[in-house]
Each structure stands twice: as C-alpha cells, then as structure tokens.
Amino acid sequence: MTKTTQPPSPATDRPSGIMNQPYLLLTLSALFWGGNIIAGKYAIGELDPFELSALRWIVAFLVILPFAWPSLRAEWPEIRRGLGWLAFYGVVGFTSFNALLYGATNFTAAVNVAMIQAAIPVLVMVGNFLIFRVRASALHMVGVVLTIYGVIHVATHGAPARLIGLDVNLGDALMLAASLLYALHSLMLRYKPRIGWMTFILTTSFFAALSAVIYQSLFSTGLSGLVSATVSMSPRGWLVVAYVALLPSIVAQMTYAQGIELIGPNRGSLFINLIPVFGALLAVLMLGETLETFHLIAAIFIIAGIGLAEYAARRNLRQILKPQ
Template identity: 60%
Template sequence: MSKDDVARPRAARRRLQIAPLILLTLAACFWGGNVIAGKLAAGTLGPLSLSTMRWALAALAILPFALPGLRRDWPHIRAGMGWLAFYGIIGFTSFNALLYSATLYTSGINVAMIQAVIPVFVMIGSFSLFRVGSSALHLLGAALAIYGVLHVASEGAPQRLLQLHLNIGDVMMVLGCLCYAAHSLCLRYRPRIGWQSFLLVTSLFAAVSSLILQLLFGGGIGSLVSDVARLDGAGWTIVAYTTLFASILAQMFYVSGVEAVGANRASLFINLVPVFGALMSVAILGERMAPYQFVAALFIVAGIGLAEYSAARRR
C-alpha cells in the first residue's frame, strides 16, 4: 500500500470531522446576521410585519420537504401539540419580535452582546427547575457574563440600574433572552419527531402568533399590507435572509451538527452568535464599539470561557 493510499482515508476522515464544525459556525453566523436584518429593516418593515412574513414564508418553504415525515410523525405531533405551540410562540415569535423591536431603540452591538446571557439563563433555570448542579467555577463564569450584560444595558454605569435608568431596547432584548432560555429549557419535552416536521409546525405557530400580535399591536392587516407594498429590493432581501438563512438553513445546519458531534459540543457554538452579531454591526452597519462595550465584552467572554471550561472539566 502506497503512502497516497494511506493518506486519502485520513484526509477523508478529517473532512468528515471538520464539516459539522463548519455547519455549526455557519448556523451561529446566520443567527448573528438576524440582528443586522432587524436593524436594516427599521423604518421599512415593522418588527411584527417582519416576524409574520418570516415565519409564514419559512413554513411554506419547508412544507414540500416536511410532508412525507409529517404523515409519519402526526401521532406524536398531535400528542405534543401544546409544546410545539409553546416553542413557536415563545422561542420563535416572542424572541424575534422583541429582538426586532429592540433594534429600533438600541445599537446592533448591544442587541448582539446581550444574547450572550441566554446560556446563563438556561443554567439558572436548569438548577432552579430541574436541580442540575453547577460547579463554583461555572457559577463564577455565569456571574461575570451577567455583569457584562448589565454593563452593556447600563451603558457602563451599573449604578443606573438602581435608578431604573435603562434603554428600553436593551430591556426588550433581555426579555427576549428570557423567552429563548425558556424555550431551550423546555426542549427536553419536545415530541420525538423529525426536524422538518418540528420546524414546519413550530413555524406555523410562530406565523399565526406573529399575525395575532400584528393585529393587536402592529396596526392590523392594513399596516402589514402597507409594509409589504412598500418593500423594495433591499426589503425583500431582508425578508429572504431571515426566512432562508436565519430560519431554515441555520436550524438545518445546527441539527446536522448536533447529530454529528453531540449536543454538548454543538451548544458551544451558540456562544458565537453575539460575536458574529457584534462584528457584523461594526462591518455592515458602521457602528463603533464604545469603551463600555469593550469592557462588557471582556466580562462576557471571560464568563462564557470560565463556564465552558468548567463544563469541559466535568465531562
């Protein structure tokens, strides 16, 4: 056997090992870009209009691919309909409606960086609800990350929190993170169905709940129709991005990555979402990071690093 014959299988194995890591990185990048899409849509498309269109189009796009599995999964879907509604309404609609609304009042960098608190909220919820313990190092990391988010929300003056002088956009984003953390914590109750069926049904619930919010708080159907009628090429590009990349491809890539390397390793890549979001805010939106944002980023990165190091030691 020649050296080339030995090298080829090794190279193939390396490619198989690297491929899921690339997919997971792309998923985080696409989710980070969702912040930019929301910011660019401001003034063109209302937050609830964007959310409604995003999830309705995502459901239509995934429908042809989900139909075969939908028939097979239907008994489990019917039994777990309540949880699927919860995921669509809380994890998809509430999180994204708050994210898109937050971009109207605060910077893309803030919106991106505050998302770093989601794993911390999940850790706190896991202990509070399911008694999943954490090490002292993990708790220290969580505390640093939380302080980093508070540092961002208070614009570098944490004492302002005592006076409740907060940017409404930052508050919206923190509430959105609480919604997504609740969604993540409850995924343990997800019906055992294929990811296509899961994405289709949850997207349908997200589209319907977004439309209801549009009717109640977004100006009704007339405002939605008006927003759609005013869309130009740039506006449709934003809608297409949130539908294809932030909704379908990101979810597909993340699920594929989880199947390849396991949930523990895959979950680490979620921490790249605020990184990509902040970098794209600088590169695409032309925003500049203020000194307090740099300080907050150091606390957030240090906190996440300590928490993940602690988790790796325990594994």
C-alpha cells in the first residue's frame, strides 16, 4: 500500500504564538522605534551622536550576519542588482537619519523629537505628489496642512511667527532635517530589491555601519576616539548600544515585517503613527519631561491631520478597487 502525503493544512503553515498576533507585533515595532529617541537622551555624556550611530550599526551588522548569511548567498543575484539602492537606504535612512535624531536629543526635549517625527508620513504623502505625481484629494491636503502646522507649532514652541526669523531651536531643526531624510528614504523604498527582510537588514546595516564610520572619521573624534569611547563606556552606555542595535535595528524590523505580512501594508502602515506617541509618552515616564500646552495643541493638529490624510487615502483606494 502506497502512503499518500497530504499537503499541510493552512493552520499548520501559519506562525504560532506572538508571531501570529499582527496588532501586537506592529505595536511592539512602534514602541521599540519610539524608544530609540529615549536611548539618544540616555547616551548623552556617554557617546556623541556619531559614536552612538557607528556602534549601533556595527553591532547590528555583526549580530544579524550569522543568521542572514544563508539567505544572503541565496539572494545574492538580486542583491547585486539593487546594491546602489541598498547603499542609499543604509546611508540616508539608517545612518544619516539616526545621527541627526541623536544629535537633536542633545539640544531639545525628547517630546519635541517624538512629535516632529510625526511629520514623516505626511512628508511621504507630499513627496509622492511632487516626485511621482500621485494625486491627493482636497481632504487629503487639509490633513497634510494640519499635520505640518502641528509640527511647526512644536518646532517653534507654540510661536509659529518665530519661523519668519528662522528662530528655531537647533535640536528641532535637526529633527526636521532627519524627518525629511527618512521621508526620502521611505519614498525610494519602491525600488527596494525583492529580498527577505533579514537580507535587507544585513545589507543595509553594512552600508549604514560603513557610512557611520566615515561620518565618525570626518565629523567626530575619528576611529581612535570611537575605540576610546567604547573602552571607557559605563554599563549604561553599553545598555544603550545594546538596545539601539538589537531592538530598533533588528527586532522591530522583524516584528514589523511579520505584522505587514499578516494584515497587509495598507492597514499595517497605520501603526507607524504610534512612534511619536510612544516617544512622547516614554519621554514623560522615563525622562521626567513635561508636556507643555503647546505640545497638546500641536498633538491635536498632528493627530487630526494624520487621521484626515489616512482616511482620504483609504477612501480613494476603496473607490479605485470598487467594482464598476
């Protein structure tokens, strides 16, 4: 009698436990990325922004290398074709964005850094229109304007007129520049090679580490200074490096990729908007920062703007997909 092999049922193919909980996975991703802002604050006095960025990506690359090596070999032809874009993501979206974010935490409150980061989804929407001519509805544009005003309200500490005289805190200006870079990174992800998330993190963290070392050599204390800072770090410094190298750089990428796979990018991308929320809450809880009146006013504009923009985008998508 010949034994027949039954195909596995869909239930056995699905991940189990936490890896089958998309909302939890996506929330954890936003929490870990929000915590990156707090780590920048804790690094003050231990590492400068360039040193922290360099150590983050060197450690992340070394940690993921043995796990991603088999997929790197299998996907090498596709990686080689998209090497330029992978370098772009590592340099612009990983190293440059985080160096500016860590720099911003030296000059402004973590709450400000978190709330200005809320501009990223809106900047992506604006970039989609300006670069790729993706049309936006009137309601969508109202949402964009509200969110941008909310970010300006934070950056000018409740006095938007200060923008006329370019009287903006250096830290807030650095975070605005970081948000622009990450929006550009996000826009260009449409050219990402078709490779797995682990191979993507390995290759981009390699370029991130390489560019971070170059930044360290050009704008900070050089390689000797990096070695010196590493040797003299306190346990707190090592905890900060371990956190930024493992949780925001690797684990959050894994949980986000799995969450997106389970419920799709349209629904999953909404959780990105939780990053500034978690960043602000953690700043209050862990750093003892105070939410000022201008933060609350800005939050109303930012949340309303993002909500309107997301609603408009999804309504437009439903109309496109509606059977004729």
